[in-house]
Amino acid sequence: MQNSLPELVKCDVFSLFNQMRSVSVDLNNDSSLLIDIPDALCERDKVKFTVHTKTTLNSFQKPEFSVPRQHEDFIWLHDTLVETEEYAGLIIPPAPPKPDFEGPREKMHKLGEGESTMTKEEYAKMKQELEAEYLAVFKKTVQVHEIFLQRLSSHPVFSKDRNFQIFLEYDQDLSVRRKNAKEFFGGFFKNMVKSADEVLISGIKDVDEFFEQEKTFLLDYFSKIKDATAKAEKMTRSHKNVADDYIHISATYSYLLICLHSLCVINAYRHLEKFSELLEKLRKVEGRVASDQELKLTELLRYYMRDIQAAKDLLYRRARALADYENSNKALDKARLKSKDIPQAEENQRQCLQKFDKLSESGKQELTSFKGRRVVAFRKNLIEMAELEIKHAKVRIKSAVCSEHNLFTHN
Amino acid sequence: MSFSSVRNPPPFLDSEDQEPEYDTRELDSDDGEDIFTGSETDPTTDIFSEEGSFTVEKNHPPAKTNGVQSDEELDLFAEATVELTLTTPNSRGRKEIIGPTGPLSTTMKLEEEESGDTFELNIAVTNPEKMGDGMNAYMTYKVSTQTTLPAFHIKTFSVRRRFSDFLGLYEKLSVKHHLMGCIIPPPPQKSVVGMTKVKVGKEDPSSAEFVEKRRAALERYLQRVVAHPALLQDSDVQEFLEREELPRAVNTQALSGSGFLKMINKASDAVNKMTIKMNESDNWFESKLQEVENEEQLLRRLHASVDSLVNHRKEMCINTAMFAKSVAMLGSSEENSALSRALSQLAEVEDKLEQLHQEQAFSDFFILTELLADYVRLLGAVRVRNSLFYGTLLKYTFCCSWQRWQEAQATLQKKREAEAKLLWANKPDKLQQAKEDLTEWEAKVGQCERDFERISSTLRKEVHRFEKEKCRDFKHHIVKYLESLLRSQHRVVKCWEAFLPEAKAIV
Numbered sequence: 008m009q010n011s012l013p014e015l016v017k018c019d020v021f022s023l024f025n026q027m028r029s030v031s032v033d034l035n036n037d038s039s040l041l042i043d044i045p046d047a048l049c050e051r052d053k054v055k056f057t058v059h060t061k062t063t064l065n066s067f068q069k070p071e072f073s074v075p076r077q078h079e080d081f082i083w084l085h086d087t088l089v090e091t092e093e094y095a096g097l098i099i100p101p102a103p104p105k106p107d108f109e110g111p112r113e114k115m116h117k118l119g120e121g122e123s124t125m126t127k128e129e130y131a132k133m134k135q136e137l138e139a140e141y142l143a144v145f146k147k148t149v150q151v152h153e154i155f156l157q158r159l160s161s162h163p164v165f166s167k168d169r170n171f172q173i174f175l176e177y178d179q180d181l182s183v184r185r186k187n188a189k190e191f192f193g194g195f196f197k198n199m200v201k202s203a204d205e206v207l208i209s210g211i212k213d214v215d216e217f218f219e220q221e222k223t224f225l226l227d228y229f230s231k232i233k234d235a236t237a238k239a240e241k242m243t244r245s246h247k248n249v250a251d252d253y254i255h256i257s258a259t260y261s262y263l264l265i266c267l268h269s270l271c272v273i274n275a276y277r278h279l280e281k282f283s284e285l286l287e288k289l290r291k292v293e294g295r296v297a298s299d300q301e302l303k304l305t306e307l308l309r310y311y312m313r314d315i316q317a318a319k320d321l322l323y324r325r326a327r328a329l330a331d332y333e334n335s336n337k338a339l340d341k342a343r344l345k346s347k348d349i350p351q352a353e354e355n356q357r358q359c360l361q362k363f364d365k366l367s368e369s370g371k372q373e374l375t376s377f378k379g380r381r382v383v384a385f386r387k388n389l390i391e392m393a394e395l396e397i398k399h400a401k402v403r404i405k406s407a408v409c410s411e412h413n414l415f416t417h418n
Numbered sequence: 419m420s421f422s423s424v425r426n427p428p429p430f431l432d433s434e435d436q437e438p439e440y441d442t443r444e445l446d447s448d449d450g451e452d453i454f455t456g457s458e459t460d461p462t463t464d465i466f467s468e469e470g471s472f473t474v475e476k477n478h479p480p481a482k483t484n485g486v487q488s489d490e491e492l493d494l495f496a497e498a499t500v501e502l503t504l505t506t507p508n509s510r511g512r513k514e515i516i517g518p519t520g521p522l523s524t525t526m527k528l529e530e531e532e533s534g535d536t537f538e539l540n541i542a543v544t545n546p547e548k549m550g551d552g553m554n555a556y557m558t559y560k561v562s563t564q565t566t567l568p569a570f571h572i573k574t575f576s577v578r579r580r581f582s583d584f585l586g587l588y589e590k591l592s593v594k595h596h597l598m599g600c601i602i603p604p605p606p607q608k609s610v611v612g613m614t615k616v617k618v619g620k621e622d623p624s625s626a627e628f629v630e631k632r633r634a635a636l637e638r639y640l641q642r643v644v645a646h647p648a649l650l651q652d653s654d655v656q657e658f659l660e661r662e663e664l665p666r667a668v669n670t671q672a673l674s675g676s677g678f679l680k681m682i683n684k685a686s687d688a689v690n691k692m693t694i695k696m697n698e699s700d701n702w703f704e705s706k707l708q709e710v711e712n713e714e715q716l717l718r719r720l721h722a723s724v725d726s727l728v729n730h731r732k733e734m735c736i737n738t739a740m741f742a743k744s745v746a747m748l749g750s751s752e753e754n755s756a757l758s759r760a761l762s763q764l765a766e767v768e769d770k771l772e773q774l775h776q777e778q779a780f781s782d783f784f785i786l787t788e789l790l791a792d793y794v795r796l797l798g799a800v801r802v803r804n805s806l807f808y809g810t811l812l813k814y815t816f817c818c819s820w821q822r823w824q825e826a827q828a829t830l831q832k833k834r835e836a837e838a839k840l841l842w843a844n845k846p847d848k849l850q851q852a853k854e855d856l857t858e859w860e861a862k863v864g865q866c867e868r869d870f871e872r873i874s875s876t877l878r879k880e881v882h883r884f885e886k887e888k889c890r891d892f893k894h895h896i897v898k899y900l901e902s903l904l905r906s907q908h909r910v911v912k913c914w915e916a917f918l919p920e921a922k923a924i925v
Contacts, residue, residue, distance in 0.1 A: 224751075224753055227751045228748075228751050228752070231744070231747050231748040231751050232748055234744050234747070234748075235741070235744040235745055235747075235748045238737065238740045238741040238743075238744040239741055239744075241737045241740070241741070242734065242737040242738050242740075242741045244737075245730060245733045245734040245737050246734055248730040248733070248734075249727060249730045249731055249734055252723060252724075252726050252727035252730055253727070255723040255726070256720065256723045256724060256727060259716060259719050259720045259723055260720060262716060263713065263716040263717070263720065279889075279892065279893075279896075282896045285900075378753075378754070382754050382756075382757050382924060382925075385757055385760075385924065386757070386760075386921060386922075386924035386925075389760060389764065389921040389924070390918065390921045390922060393914045393917050393918045393921055394918070396910070396914045397911055397914045397915060397918075400907045400908075400910040400911045400914070401907075401911060403903065403907045404904060404907045404908065404911070407900050407903045407904050407907070408904065410900060411897070411900050411904075414893070414896070414897060414900075
């Protein structure tokens with residue numbers, strides 16, 4: 008029996024999502040640039056996304072086109088945006104995380120090892136469940152890559168970015184550009200980020216009320232949401248374990264019935280069959296509850312954790328700009344003292360101030376719209392999750408009532 | 419004197435945990451006989467005279483081969499049934515207690531094939547109490563009986579018993595009944611760790627859980643004992659239920675006692691050494707044993723899976739509680755007030771869910787896991803040379819009886835040959851002796867044959883009865899499980915429906 012995960016999985020994503028798409032919301036109803044990922048292929052460990060664009064903008068060569076992209080291309084795009092000085096005052100949408108099939112892969116491996124200890128039916132059901140899990144991971148990664156692009160396309164500034172356009176349009180392999188970019192930027196920004204937290208936290212109290220408040224709020228909120236994400240992940244994982252147990256129970260139980268077939272002709276044993284059917288229904292519900300919880304709750308928290316990190320990054324950059332400005336002030340004073348290079352120092356100071364002001368202004372805008380976006384996203388997902396939970400509980404009730412009814416009528 | 423059966427037993431005991439309805443067992447009775455004096459219809463059988471008591475299955479149609487519920491009997495045993503079947507003027511056919519088809523109650527639907535009059539016996543084990551101090555401490559349990567059986571002097575009574583008393587009862591019963599092919603329910607297992615914690619006086623939830631687990635197990639044990647028609651008539655059982663003070667049972671190593679094990683091993687060896695082939699009724703037996711073996715293995719596996727479910731659910735409880743706290747913290751630091759309220763509400767919902775998960779785990783455990791564990795033990799906790807415990811004993815009884823019959827037939831044949839020789843040799847005085855001998859042995863053969871048939875029939879009935887009871891047991895527990903599932907899911911729906919408006923109010 009084949010133990011490996013499907014080597015080549017084609018996923019028609021478009022039809023799968025329909026309404027309840029992503030955890031992110033688009034407050035901007037501009038349809039001049041529409042992007043989606045209708046298709047994706049999984050080859051071994053590499054995922055190939057088909058990025059499809061529909062646009063009314065003249066800056067593009069065609070009104071509609073598709074290109075294949077890999078995860079690394081998305082990362083390249085993200086990094087170039089981060090490195091672009093002009094965008095220092097904007098919240099850069101967080102990069103999509105690398106597709107991680109490690110979980111289902113490991114489980115599949117364990118399943119293969121334990122094949123001899125379980126019945127054929129049990130094994131088949133577990134395999135089916137694992138394949139569904141694999142597919143869920145796949146769907147999630149497509150979703151998260153799509154959101155990234157959609158955030159960019161709905162942003163007035165990012166949508167006009169040259170690299171973004173190349174990403175969408177360029178029908179050749181981007182790997183050449185990627186290599187160049189890496190060499191150029193290196194780990195420059197990474198080093199900066201390392202001490203960013205210290206810069207923010209140890210920094211002097213901001214004169215601007217708004218930013219001071221934001222700093223306090225975001226730092227606090229980030230640590231809380233990070234914790235909540237971790238706990239949600241644990242909770243969802245144990246929920247998944249419970250659902251898996253139901254598979255074992257349901258399968259063993261039906262096997263038991265087969266062995267007791269001689270007794271099953273007795274009416275009295277019919278109820279055992281009904282119970283077996285109930286167990287099968289229950290396990291499907293449990294599986295769905297676990298995965299819905301994952302998609303709506305855990306993924307919501309995870310995404311906004313990353314988004315808040317991006318907001319924090321904006322604050323770091325502003326703090327950095329402020330530090331630069333203060334340094335330029337000091338340099339100017341020194342220059343005046345020494346009566347040397349005064350015009351350069353003045354120019355430097357002026358530029359730093361300009362940069363800082365621009366950052367502050369766009370930063371304020373960004374952070375304000377981020378608030379709104381975040382609240383709307385939470386609202387949407389919490390409502391959807393509650394509705395799903397109610398739906399699933401009702402299914403459980405209906406199944407149990409149905410079983411109960413069968414038990415009594417079969418007496 | 420005919421007693422009418424009570425359809426809906428009166429509410430029994432105030433505490434909520436009791437399910438007296440479940441324990442209702444309807445017993446057969448003959449009009450003019452006291453069912454508790456076991457009348458021996460066949461005094462000459464060797465095996466049984468050793469044991470001293472013998473149960474007469476009254477009014478119970480013998481089971482068909484393969485356990486399919488039917489009143490027909492193989493020709494082989496047709497004659498044997500004539501003796502046993504006693505008709506009463508008040509024969510009734512199948513009887514059912516119809517439970518409500520709407521909201522579930524704990525009244526079980528019972529299916530019994532019976533004729534004759536019925537009595538009731540309800541048992542409950544409650545009020546665990548710790549007596550004594552330190553390492554000499556022990557728990558006593560209140561055993562309450564409510565009955566309409568004439569053998570008991572009062573209708574409602576209770577005694578206090580400790581765990582070793584239950585074990586002592588088992589030992590007495592097994593010595594008496596096992597060799598007759600009865601399937602005696604085993605008591606709950608000893609647990610040094612569990613009891614030590616209780617003795618030491620640790621008031622933590624795990625020792626409370628242990629006591630509750632044990633109490634429930636003891637209750638199930640007694641219910642199974644009195645469900646067995648033969649055991650209910652046993653004087654030891656009655657004494658256990660009625661007598662104020664029981665002599666302390668000292669040798670309570672029933673299952674692991676070396677004497678008992680020796681007996682089992684001897685039985686197993688004897689069976690293996692039997693060279694005489696058995697006829698086709700053996701096939702039923704063999705296939706039954708095989709079926710039981712398979713079933714035991716599967717039940718074991720099922721038990722392990724349900725155990726795993728319980729553990730994972732407990733884990734989920736812990737994680738949900740932690741998540742609830744985390745969300746509450748998040749809510750408190752959220753600046754948007756409506757969202758903040760919603761998040762706190764979410765934390766509360768998760769907290770309530772955690773409680774529900776906890777209860778569900780508890781019910782999964784008590785309803786399913788313990789039931790499965792009981793049956794795994796019942797079928798063969800003690801394995802004897804790779805075959806199941808009760809299977810070995812049944813087989814031994816069966817084979818012994820068969821062998822006796824065959825040996826008697828062989829001896830008869832020899833006697834016949836001897837007579838023929840004497841006839842031919844013309845020795846009249848020896849001939850007379852030989853003729854008398856022959857008559858005696860013919861009678862013996864007839865007796866052995868009847869014994870064998872009776873034992874076969876008893877064994878089959880026992881197996882059938884056991885299976886029926888197991889089936890009923892499982893069904894009862896499934897119903898309970900469904901009840902608890904419905905209860906908890908309704909509450910889940912309520913929780914989330916209360917949360918929904920809060921989520922919608924976010925602005």
